[in-house]
Amino acid sequence: MNDERPVRIDTLDSLREHLQWAIELEHATLPPYLTTLYSLDPERNPAAVELVSGVFVEEMLHLALAANLLNAVGGTPRLDMPEMLPPHPRKLPHSDLELSLVAFGPEALEMFLRLEQPAAPGAPPEDEGYETIGQRRRRRVGR
Numbered sequence: 001m002n003d004e005r006p007v008r009i010d011t012l013d014s015l016r017e018h019l020q021w022a023i024e025l026e027h028a029t030l031p032p033y034l035t036t037l038y039s040l041d042p043e044r045n046p047a048a049v050e051l052v053s054g055v056f057v058e059e060m061l062h063l064a065l066a067a068n069l070l071n072a073v074g075g076t077p078r079l080d081m082p083e084m085l086p087p088h089p090r091k092l093p094h095s096d097l098e099l100s101l102v103a104f105g106p107e108a109l110e111m112f113l114r115l116e117q118p119a120a121p122g123a124p125p126e127d128e129g130y131e132t133i134g135q136r137r138r139r140r141v142g143r
Helices: 012-038 046-072 106-116 133-137
Strands: none
Touching: 012 046, 012 106
16 A cells, blocks of 8 residues: 655645745756856867756756746745855755766766656655655646
């Protein structure tokens, strides 16, 4: 028997709270990707620059989408909170995954692979303590 209850977002306040968490999560990914991007020489490794730059832009888009959704449901995105700018290394918000500011190389690639790892098929969404962004993005709304 499975004791796990599905994650529920069944009130407007809960939806607003989780959208703010999504903003915080996406914001936390930006410094590591940007640090890695700035460590690359575009002349020597244009493919890596293009790839890391593309992921950085996608994370910015995810942040903007979460902020727009929060606005749409009457919330106010908060990006200027001191706790959104902790020193690195730091934990990904609502997770134990550590984020560091490192140059492009094996350490950065390992961190990004852990960060972006999709949730296993059929894995329940996690409210907090998720291991990857994939678990967070699989949230069930109102179920």
